[in-house]
Amino acid sequence: MKNTIESVVCNVCGSTALETVFDAPSLPLTGIYLNDSNQGLGLPVFDQSFMYCADCGHGQLRYLVSPNFLYDNTYTHRTSTSQIATSGNDYFYQQLLLITKGRKYKSLLEIGCNDLYLLDRAYGLADKLVGIDPIWIGKDHELNCKTKVLGRFVEDITIDDDISESPDIILSAHTFEHVQNLYESLVSLVEIAANNCLFVIEVPCFDNMVKQHRFDQVFHQHIQYISISSMRALVKRLGCRFLGHTFNYSYWGGTLLFWFEKSNEDDGIGSNSYEKQTLKEIRLAFSDFKMTLNSSVSQLTAIGEKSYGFGAAQMLPVLAYHMESDLGFMEAILDDNLDRALCHLPGVSPIIRPPIHGEIKDASVLVTALDSSRAIINRLIDLNPRRIFFPINCM
Numbered sequence: 001m002k003n004t005i006e007s008v009v010c011n012v013c014g015s016t017a018l019e020t021v022f023d024a025p026s027l028p029l030t031g032i033y034l035n036d037s038n039q040g041l042g043l044p045v046f047d048q049s050f051m052y053c054a055d056c057g058h059g060q061l062r063y064l065v066s067p068n069f070l071y072d073n074t075y076t077h078r079t080s081t082s083q084i085a086t087s088g089n090d091y092f093y094q095q096l097l098l099i100t101k102g103r104k105y106k107s108l109l110e111i112g113c114n115d116l117y118l119l120d121r122a123y124g125l126a127d128k129l130v131g132i133d134p135i136w137i138g139k140d141h142e143l144n145c146k147t148k149v150l151g152r153f154v155e156d157i158t159i160d161d162d163i164s165e166s167p168d169i170i171l172s173a174h175t176f177e178h179v180q181n182l183y184e185s186l187v188s189l190v191e192i193a194a195n196n197c198l199f200v201i202e203v204p205c206f207d208n209m210v211k212q213h214r215f216d217q218v219f220h221q222h223i224q225y226i227s228i229s230s231m232r233a234l235v236k237r238l239g240c241r242f243l244g245h246t247f248n249y250s251y252w253g254g255t256l257l258f259w260f261e262k263s264n265e266d267d268g269i270g271s272n273s274y275e276k277q278t279l280k281e282i283r284l285a286f287s288d289f290k291m292t293l294n295s296s297v298s299q300l301t302a303i304g305e306k307s308y309g310f311g312a313a314q315m316l317p318v319l320a321y322h323m324e325s326d327l328g329f330m331e332a333i334l335d336d337n338l339d340r341a342l343c344h345l346p347g348v349s350p351i352i353r354p355p356i357h358g359e360i361k362d363a364s365v366l367v368t369a370l371d372s373s374r375a376i377i378n379r380l381i382d383l384n385p386r387r388i389f390f391p392i393n394c395m
Contacts, residue, residue: 003044003065003066003068003069004046004064004066005063005064006062006063006064007051007060007061007062007063007064007180007223008062010053010055010056010058010060011058011060011180011181011182011183011223011224012053012056012058012182012183012226012230012233012234012237013053013055013056013230013233013234013237014183014237015055015056017053017054017055018051018052018060018062019051019052019053019054019279020050020051020052020062021050021051021059021279021282021283021286022049022050022215022283022286023047023048023050024048024049024050024218024321025047025048026045026046026047027045027046027047027219027220027318027321028043028045028317028318028321028346028347029043029044029045029046029070029220029317030219030220030221030314030315030317030318030346031221031314032314032345032346033312033343033344033345033352034343034344034345034346035343035344044069046063046065046069046220047063048061048063048218048220049061049062049063050062050215050218050225052279052282053230054278054279056229056230056233056234057206057227057228057229057233057276057277058206058224058225058226058227058229058230058233059224059225059226059227059230059282060224060225061218061220061222061223064180064223065220067134067153070221083375084371084372085117086117087250087251088173088174088202088248088250088251089117089118089121089173090121092118092171092173092200092202092248092257093118093121093122095200095246095257096122096125096171096200099198099200099243099244099259100125100169100198104125104126104127105125105126105127105168105169105198106126106127106128106165106168107126107127107128107129107130107163107164107165107166107167107168107169107194108122108125108126108129108130108167108168108169108170108171109129109130109132109157109163109167109170109189110122110129110131110132110170110171110172111154111170111175111176111189112132112133112154112172112173112174112175112176112178113131113132113133113136113149114133114135115135116131116143116149118171118173119131119147119149122171123147125169126168126169127146128146128147128148128164128165129146129147129148130147130148130149130150130162130163130167131147131148131149131150132149132150132151132152132154132157133149133151133152134151134152134153135151136149136150136151136152137151139151150162154175154179154185154188155179155181155185155188157188157189158192159192163192165194166192166193166197167193167194168194168196168197168198169197169198169199169200170189170193170197170198170200171200171201172199172200172201172202173201174202174203174204176203176224176226177203177204177222177223177224177225177226178221178222178223178224179224180223182223182224182234183234183237183238186234186238187238190239190240190262193262194262195262195263196261196262196263197261197262198259198260198261199259199260199262200257200258200259201257201258201259202255202256202257202258203224203255203256204217204222204225204226204252204255204256205226205227205247205252205253205254205255205256206225206226206230207227207228207256207277208252208253208254208255208256209225209252209253210277210281210282210285211285212253212254212392213286213288213289213292213392214252214253214289214370214392215285215286215289215322216289216315216318216319216322216370217252217318218318219315219318226256227276227277228245229276231245231256231258235258235260239264240261240262240263241260241262241264241265241266242258242260243260243261244258244259245258245259246258251371252371253371289322289392290322292391292392293319293323293391294323296323296366296389296390296391296392297323297324297325299389300364300366300389301329303387305363305364305386306331306360306362306363306364307329307331307364307365307366308330308332308333308334308360308363308364308366308385309327309330309332309334309365309367309368310334310335310355310365310366310367310368310369310376310379310380311333311335311368311369311370311372311376312334312337312340312343312345312352312368312369313368313369313370313371313372314345315369315370315371316333316345316348316369317345317346317347317348319370319391320345320347320348321347323391326347326348326349327348327349327350327368328349328350330349330350330366331350331363332350332352332353333345333350333351333353333368334352334353334354334355334365335352335353335354335369336354336355336379338354341354355383360384360386361384361385361386363385363386363387364385364386364387364388365383365385365387365388365389366389366390366391367380367388367389367390367391368391370390370392373390
Protein backbone atom coordinates (compact mmCIF):
# COMPACT_ATOMS: atom_id res chain seq x y z
CA MET A 1 0.00 0.00 0.00
CA LYS A 2 1.17 3.53 -0.76
CA ASN A 3 2.41 5.53 2.24
CA THR A 4 2.70 2.42 4.42
CA ILE A 5 5.43 -0.10 5.17
CA GLU A 6 4.86 -3.67 6.27
CA SER A 7 6.21 -4.88 9.60
CA VAL A 8 6.97 -8.62 9.51
CA VAL A 9 9.22 -8.95 12.58
CA CYS A 10 8.20 -8.70 16.24
CA ASN A 11 9.23 -5.28 17.50
CA VAL A 12 10.16 -6.74 20.89
CA CYS A 13 11.87 -10.10 20.48
CA GLY A 14 12.68 -10.13 16.76
CA SER A 15 10.63 -13.25 16.00
CA THR A 16 9.13 -13.67 12.53
CA ALA A 17 6.38 -15.96 13.87
CA LEU A 18 3.67 -13.30 13.82
CA GLU A 19 0.05 -14.40 13.52
CA THR A 20 -2.94 -12.33 12.39
CA VAL A 21 -5.60 -11.70 15.05
CA PHE A 22 -7.89 -9.74 12.72
CA ASP A 23 -7.82 -7.67 9.54
CA ALA A 24 -9.28 -4.16 9.36
CA PRO A 25 -9.52 -3.04 5.71
CA SER A 26 -9.98 0.72 5.12
CA LEU A 27 -9.61 1.59 8.80
CA PRO A 28 -10.16 5.37 9.29
CA LEU A 29 -7.78 7.79 10.95
CA THR A 30 -8.42 9.09 14.47
CA GLY A 31 -7.57 12.23 16.42
CA ILE A 32 -9.15 14.46 13.76
CA TYR A 33 -12.08 16.86 14.09
CA LEU A 34 -13.43 18.23 10.82
CA ASN A 35 -15.24 21.53 10.34
CA ASP A 36 -17.30 20.12 7.48
CA SER A 37 -18.53 16.57 6.90
CA ASN A 38 -17.37 16.83 3.28
CA GLN A 39 -13.78 17.19 4.49
CA GLY A 40 -13.87 13.56 5.48
CA LEU A 41 -14.32 12.54 1.86
CA GLY A 42 -10.74 13.58 1.15
CA LEU A 43 -9.17 11.83 4.12
CA PRO A 44 -7.17 8.70 3.37
CA VAL A 45 -8.05 5.36 4.92
CA PHE A 46 -5.59 2.52 5.26
CA ASP A 47 -5.87 -1.25 5.40
CA GLN A 48 -4.68 -2.64 8.70
CA SER A 49 -4.02 -5.97 10.41
CA PHE A 50 -3.46 -6.67 14.09
CA MET A 51 -0.66 -9.17 14.72
CA TYR A 52 0.39 -11.29 17.70
CA CYS A 53 3.77 -12.77 18.60
CA ALA A 54 3.32 -16.09 20.38
CA ASP A 55 7.01 -16.12 21.34
CA CYS A 56 6.91 -13.08 23.66
CA GLY A 57 3.21 -12.13 23.83
CA HIS A 58 3.52 -8.82 22.01
CA GLY A 59 0.84 -7.25 19.81
CA GLN A 60 1.60 -4.90 16.92
CA LEU A 61 0.23 -3.50 13.70
CA ARG A 62 1.22 -5.04 10.40
CA TYR A 63 1.02 -1.88 8.29
CA LEU A 64 2.82 1.23 9.50
CA VAL A 65 1.30 4.42 8.14
CA SER A 66 3.60 7.32 7.35
CA PRO A 67 3.84 9.79 10.27
CA ASN A 68 3.15 12.54 7.73
CA PHE A 69 -0.47 11.32 7.62
CA LEU A 70 -0.80 10.43 11.30
CA TYR A 71 0.58 13.60 12.85
CA ASP A 72 -0.10 16.40 10.40
CA ASN A 73 -1.85 19.64 11.36
CA THR A 74 -5.23 17.90 11.66
CA TYR A 75 -3.97 15.72 14.53
CA THR A 76 -5.23 17.62 17.59
CA HIS A 77 -4.35 15.61 20.69
CA ARG A 78 -2.73 17.78 23.37
CA THR A 79 -2.33 16.56 26.94
CA SER A 80 -3.49 19.69 28.77
CA THR A 81 -6.77 19.85 26.80
CA SER A 82 -7.79 16.29 27.69
CA GLN A 83 -9.10 15.54 31.18
CA ILE A 84 -8.25 11.86 30.72
CA ALA A 85 -4.67 12.64 29.63
CA THR A 86 -4.01 15.18 32.38
CA SER A 87 -5.29 12.87 35.10
CA GLY A 88 -3.18 10.09 33.57
CA ASN A 89 -0.07 12.29 33.67
CA ASP A 90 -0.90 13.27 37.26
CA TYR A 91 -0.97 9.57 38.16
CA PHE A 92 2.35 9.06 36.36
CA TYR A 93 3.90 11.91 38.34
CA GLN A 94 2.65 10.56 41.68
CA GLN A 95 4.06 7.12 40.87
CA LEU A 96 7.31 8.78 39.80
CA LEU A 97 7.65 10.39 43.24
CA LEU A 98 7.19 6.98 44.86
CA ILE A 99 9.74 5.36 42.55
CA THR A 100 12.42 8.06 42.90
CA LYS A 101 11.97 8.41 46.70
CA GLY A 102 13.10 12.02 46.84
CA ARG A 103 16.25 11.61 44.78
CA LYS A 104 17.43 14.62 42.75
CA TYR A 105 18.77 13.86 39.27
CA LYS A 106 21.30 15.68 37.12
CA SER A 107 19.68 15.36 33.71
CA LEU A 108 16.10 14.39 32.90
CA LEU A 109 14.94 13.47 29.39
CA GLU A 110 11.24 13.13 28.54
CA ILE A 111 10.36 11.25 25.36
CA GLY A 112 7.09 12.53 23.89
CA CYS A 113 6.71 15.72 25.94
CA ASN A 114 3.63 16.83 23.93
CA ASP A 115 2.56 20.23 25.29
CA LEU A 116 4.95 19.98 28.28
CA TYR A 117 2.33 19.11 30.91
CA LEU A 118 4.38 16.32 32.53
CA LEU A 119 7.72 18.06 31.98
CA ASP A 120 6.44 21.08 33.93
CA ARG A 121 5.32 18.85 36.78
CA ALA A 122 8.73 17.13 36.90
CA TYR A 123 10.61 20.46 37.03
CA GLY A 124 11.95 19.92 40.56
CA LEU A 125 13.26 16.40 39.94
CA ALA A 126 16.45 17.34 38.05
CA ASP A 127 19.01 20.07 37.51
CA LYS A 128 18.42 20.02 33.75
CA LEU A 129 15.40 18.90 31.74
CA VAL A 130 14.97 18.16 28.03
CA GLY A 131 11.71 17.30 26.34
CA ILE A 132 11.46 15.92 22.81
CA ASP A 133 8.43 15.46 20.58
CA PRO A 134 7.89 15.66 16.80
CA ILE A 135 5.08 18.20 17.32
CA TRP A 136 7.91 20.67 18.15
CA ILE A 137 9.83 20.14 14.89
CA GLY A 138 11.11 23.52 13.76
CA LYS A 139 10.30 25.04 17.14
CA ASP A 140 13.33 24.13 19.28
CA HIS A 141 13.71 26.54 22.16
CA GLU A 142 14.82 26.97 25.75
CA LEU A 143 11.72 27.14 27.92
CA ASN A 144 13.59 28.51 30.94
CA CYS A 145 17.06 28.50 32.48
CA LYS A 146 17.14 24.71 32.88
CA THR A 147 14.51 23.34 30.45
CA LYS A 148 14.94 22.78 26.71
CA VAL A 149 12.36 21.55 24.18
CA LEU A 150 13.38 19.82 20.95
CA GLY A 151 11.36 18.80 17.90
CA ARG A 152 12.65 15.28 17.28
CA PHE A 153 11.64 11.68 16.82
CA VAL A 154 13.16 9.47 19.50
CA GLU A 155 15.54 7.74 17.07
CA ASP A 156 16.99 11.10 16.00
CA ILE A 157 18.40 12.17 19.40
CA THR A 158 22.17 12.68 19.61
CA ILE A 159 24.24 13.23 22.74
CA ASP A 160 26.41 15.93 21.16
CA ASP A 161 23.90 18.06 19.27
CA ASP A 162 20.74 17.68 21.37
CA ILE A 163 21.63 17.05 25.01
CA SER A 164 24.79 18.19 26.75
CA GLU A 165 25.15 15.22 29.10
CA SER A 166 23.89 11.67 29.43
CA PRO A 167 20.50 11.61 31.18
CA ASP A 168 20.28 9.75 34.47
CA ILE A 169 16.48 9.59 34.33
CA ILE A 170 14.34 9.06 31.21
CA LEU A 171 10.55 9.39 31.30
CA SER A 172 7.91 8.55 28.74
CA ALA A 173 4.14 8.57 29.14
CA HIS A 174 2.20 7.11 26.21
CA THR A 175 4.78 7.52 23.48
CA PHE A 176 6.40 4.17 22.79
CA GLU A 177 3.13 2.66 21.57
CA HIS A 178 3.49 5.15 18.67
CA VAL A 179 7.10 4.24 17.80
CA GLN A 180 7.68 2.13 14.70
CA ASN A 181 10.96 0.53 15.81
CA LEU A 182 10.34 -0.10 19.49
CA TYR A 183 13.39 -2.17 20.40
CA GLU A 184 15.83 -0.17 18.26
CA SER A 185 14.55 3.14 19.66
CA LEU A 186 15.08 1.96 23.22
CA VAL A 187 18.52 0.64 22.34
CA SER A 188 19.51 4.12 21.15
CA LEU A 189 18.27 5.60 24.43
CA VAL A 190 20.11 3.04 26.54
CA GLU A 191 23.30 3.89 24.64
CA ILE A 192 23.13 7.61 25.42
CA ALA A 193 21.92 7.11 29.00
CA ALA A 194 24.22 7.35 32.01
CA ASN A 195 25.09 4.19 33.92
CA ASN A 196 22.25 3.21 36.27
CA CYS A 197 19.91 5.60 34.45
CA LEU A 198 16.32 5.11 35.60
CA PHE A 199 13.71 4.53 32.86
CA VAL A 200 10.04 5.06 33.75
CA ILE A 201 7.64 4.27 30.89
CA GLU A 202 3.86 4.09 30.62
CA VAL A 203 1.95 2.50 27.75
CA PRO A 204 -1.52 1.00 27.18
CA CYS A 205 -1.61 -2.59 28.42
CA PHE A 206 -2.32 -5.31 25.85
CA ASP A 207 -3.41 -7.80 28.54
CA ASN A 208 -6.06 -5.46 29.96
CA MET A 209 -7.26 -4.50 26.48
CA VAL A 210 -7.98 -8.15 25.66
CA LYS A 211 -9.55 -8.90 29.05
CA GLN A 212 -12.03 -6.05 28.52
CA HIS A 213 -12.61 -6.78 24.80
CA ARG A 214 -11.53 -3.22 23.96
CA PHE A 215 -10.36 -3.78 20.39
CA ASP A 216 -11.58 -0.30 19.54
CA GLN A 217 -8.22 0.67 21.09
CA VAL A 218 -6.42 -0.77 18.05
CA PHE A 219 -5.82 2.08 15.62
CA HIS A 220 -3.19 3.41 13.22
CA GLN A 221 -1.37 5.68 15.68
CA HIS A 222 -0.79 2.89 18.21
CA ILE A 223 1.68 0.53 16.58
CA GLN A 224 2.82 -1.39 19.67
CA TYR A 225 0.62 -3.29 22.17
CA ILE A 226 2.83 -4.22 25.11
CA SER A 227 1.87 -7.03 27.48
CA ILE A 228 3.46 -7.90 30.82
CA SER A 229 5.23 -10.77 29.08
CA SER A 230 6.55 -8.70 26.17
CA MET A 231 7.58 -5.87 28.50
CA ARG A 232 9.72 -8.29 30.52
CA ALA A 233 11.20 -9.75 27.35
CA LEU A 234 11.96 -6.23 26.10
CA VAL A 235 13.79 -5.15 29.26
CA LYS A 236 15.73 -8.42 29.26
CA ARG A 237 16.77 -8.02 25.62
CA LEU A 238 17.92 -4.45 26.29
CA GLY A 239 20.34 -5.83 28.87
CA CYS A 240 18.74 -3.76 31.60
CA ARG A 241 17.53 -4.56 35.11
CA PHE A 242 13.78 -4.74 35.63
CA LEU A 243 12.63 -2.97 38.80
CA GLY A 244 8.84 -3.02 38.88
CA HIS A 245 5.48 -2.32 37.27
CA THR A 246 1.98 -1.17 38.18
CA PHE A 247 -1.34 -0.33 36.49
CA ASN A 248 -3.48 2.79 36.27
CA TYR A 249 -6.97 1.29 36.06
CA SER A 250 -8.54 4.72 35.63
CA TYR A 251 -6.84 5.21 32.26
CA TRP A 252 -7.75 3.11 29.21
CA GLY A 253 -8.95 0.31 31.46
CA GLY A 254 -5.53 -0.25 33.00
CA THR A 255 -2.39 1.23 31.49
CA LEU A 256 0.98 -0.38 32.20
CA LEU A 257 3.66 1.68 33.96
CA PHE A 258 7.02 -0.04 34.35
CA TRP A 259 10.50 0.99 35.39
CA PHE A 260 14.00 -0.41 34.92
CA GLU A 261 17.59 0.75 35.04
CA LYS A 262 20.62 0.62 32.80
CA SER A 263 22.54 -2.05 34.66
CA ASN A 264 24.12 -5.39 33.93
CA GLU A 265 22.93 -6.70 37.28
CA ASP A 266 20.42 -9.52 36.83
CA ASP A 267 17.02 -9.00 38.46
CA GLY A 268 16.77 -12.74 39.06
CA ILE A 269 13.37 -12.99 37.34
CA GLY A 270 13.09 -14.88 34.08
CA SER A 271 11.51 -13.02 31.17
CA ASN A 272 9.06 -15.91 30.74
CA SER A 273 7.79 -15.69 34.32
CA TYR A 274 4.46 -14.21 33.16
CA GLU A 275 1.89 -16.34 31.37
CA LYS A 276 1.14 -15.22 27.82
CA GLN A 277 -2.30 -15.10 26.28
CA THR A 278 -2.93 -17.57 23.48
CA LEU A 279 -3.85 -16.56 19.95
CA LYS A 280 -7.08 -18.55 20.33
CA GLU A 281 -8.05 -16.57 23.45
CA ILE A 282 -7.34 -13.24 21.75
CA ARG A 283 -9.34 -14.15 18.63
CA LEU A 284 -12.25 -15.31 20.80
CA ALA A 285 -12.20 -11.99 22.69
CA PHE A 286 -12.28 -10.10 19.38
CA SER A 287 -15.19 -12.21 18.16
CA ASP A 288 -17.12 -11.44 21.36
CA PHE A 289 -16.30 -7.74 20.92
CA LYS A 290 -17.78 -7.68 17.40
CA MET A 291 -20.85 -9.65 18.43
CA THR A 292 -21.56 -7.31 21.36
CA LEU A 293 -21.26 -4.21 19.15
CA ASN A 294 -23.59 -5.64 16.52
CA SER A 295 -26.12 -6.53 19.20
CA SER A 296 -25.98 -2.97 20.62
CA VAL A 297 -26.68 -1.38 17.24
CA SER A 298 -29.50 -3.81 16.48
CA GLN A 299 -31.14 -3.24 19.85
CA LEU A 300 -30.84 0.53 19.62
CA THR A 301 -32.29 0.78 16.11
CA ALA A 302 -35.06 -1.75 16.81
CA ILE A 303 -36.53 0.47 19.53
CA GLY A 304 -37.48 2.97 16.86
CA GLU A 305 -37.20 6.17 18.88
CA LYS A 306 -34.87 9.15 18.62
CA SER A 307 -31.31 8.30 19.56
CA TYR A 308 -28.14 10.20 20.28
CA GLY A 309 -24.52 9.44 20.99
CA PHE A 310 -22.88 11.06 24.00
CA GLY A 311 -19.15 11.75 23.90
CA ALA A 312 -17.32 12.81 20.71
CA ALA A 313 -14.21 10.80 21.54
CA GLN A 314 -11.22 10.85 19.21
CA MET A 315 -11.53 7.05 19.03
CA LEU A 316 -15.19 7.07 17.96
CA PRO A 317 -14.34 6.51 14.26
CA VAL A 318 -12.80 3.14 15.19
CA LEU A 319 -15.75 2.18 17.38
CA ALA A 320 -18.18 3.10 14.57
CA TYR A 321 -16.02 1.14 12.11
CA HIS A 322 -16.37 -2.03 14.18
CA MET A 323 -20.08 -1.35 14.58
CA GLU A 324 -20.16 -1.38 10.77
CA SER A 325 -22.17 1.84 10.85
CA ASP A 326 -21.62 5.55 10.29
CA LEU A 327 -24.17 6.09 13.12
CA GLY A 328 -26.38 7.99 10.69
CA PHE A 329 -29.48 6.78 12.57
CA MET A 330 -28.54 9.17 15.41
CA GLU A 331 -29.74 12.75 15.67
CA ALA A 332 -26.34 14.02 16.86
CA ILE A 333 -23.24 13.20 18.87
CA LEU A 334 -23.61 15.25 22.04
CA ASP A 335 -20.54 16.60 23.82
CA ASP A 336 -20.01 19.33 26.43
CA ASN A 337 -16.67 20.33 24.91
CA LEU A 338 -17.51 23.50 22.98
CA ASP A 339 -14.28 23.23 20.95
CA ARG A 340 -15.85 20.23 19.20
CA ALA A 341 -19.21 21.89 18.53
CA LEU A 342 -20.41 21.67 14.90
CA CYS A 343 -17.48 19.42 13.97
CA HIS A 344 -17.53 15.95 12.43
CA LEU A 345 -15.41 12.86 13.00
CA PRO A 346 -14.11 10.77 10.06
CA GLY A 347 -16.56 8.05 9.11
CA VAL A 348 -19.20 9.29 11.59
CA SER A 349 -22.22 10.96 10.02
CA PRO A 350 -23.93 12.91 12.86
CA ILE A 351 -22.74 16.39 13.76
CA ILE A 352 -21.17 17.06 17.15
CA ARG A 353 -22.93 19.62 19.34
CA PRO A 354 -23.70 20.40 23.00
CA PRO A 355 -26.88 18.92 24.49
CA ILE A 356 -30.00 21.08 24.59
CA HIS A 357 -31.97 21.09 27.84
CA GLY A 358 -34.71 18.47 27.81
CA GLU A 359 -34.06 17.12 24.29
CA ILE A 360 -33.10 13.58 25.30
CA LYS A 361 -35.73 12.93 27.97
CA ASP A 362 -37.75 10.81 25.50
CA ALA A 363 -34.75 9.43 23.62
CA SER A 364 -32.17 6.65 23.78
CA VAL A 365 -28.52 7.57 24.33
CA LEU A 366 -25.51 5.47 23.39
CA VAL A 367 -22.30 6.18 25.30
CA THR A 368 -19.81 6.85 22.49
CA ALA A 369 -16.72 7.83 24.54
CA LEU A 370 -15.94 4.57 26.30
CA ASP A 371 -12.95 5.80 28.27
CA SER A 372 -15.06 8.57 29.80
CA SER A 373 -18.00 6.28 30.60
CA ARG A 374 -18.10 6.95 34.32
CA ALA A 375 -18.16 10.72 33.93
CA ILE A 376 -20.71 10.45 31.12
CA ILE A 377 -23.02 8.29 33.23
CA ASN A 378 -23.08 10.96 35.94
CA ARG A 379 -23.84 13.58 33.28
CA LEU A 380 -26.62 11.47 31.77
CA ILE A 381 -28.24 10.93 35.14
CA ASP A 382 -28.69 14.70 35.29
CA LEU A 383 -30.01 14.87 31.70
CA ASN A 384 -32.35 11.92 32.37
CA PRO A 385 -32.73 10.21 28.97
CA ARG A 386 -35.33 7.48 28.56
CA ARG A 387 -32.70 4.79 27.96
CA ILE A 388 -28.89 4.50 28.20
CA PHE A 389 -26.93 2.01 26.11
CA PHE A 390 -23.30 0.89 26.22
CA PRO A 391 -21.59 -0.48 23.09
CA ILE A 392 -19.72 -3.01 25.26
CA ASN A 393 -20.26 -4.09 28.86
CA CYS A 394 -17.19 -2.51 30.41
CA MET A 395 -16.96 0.73 32.33
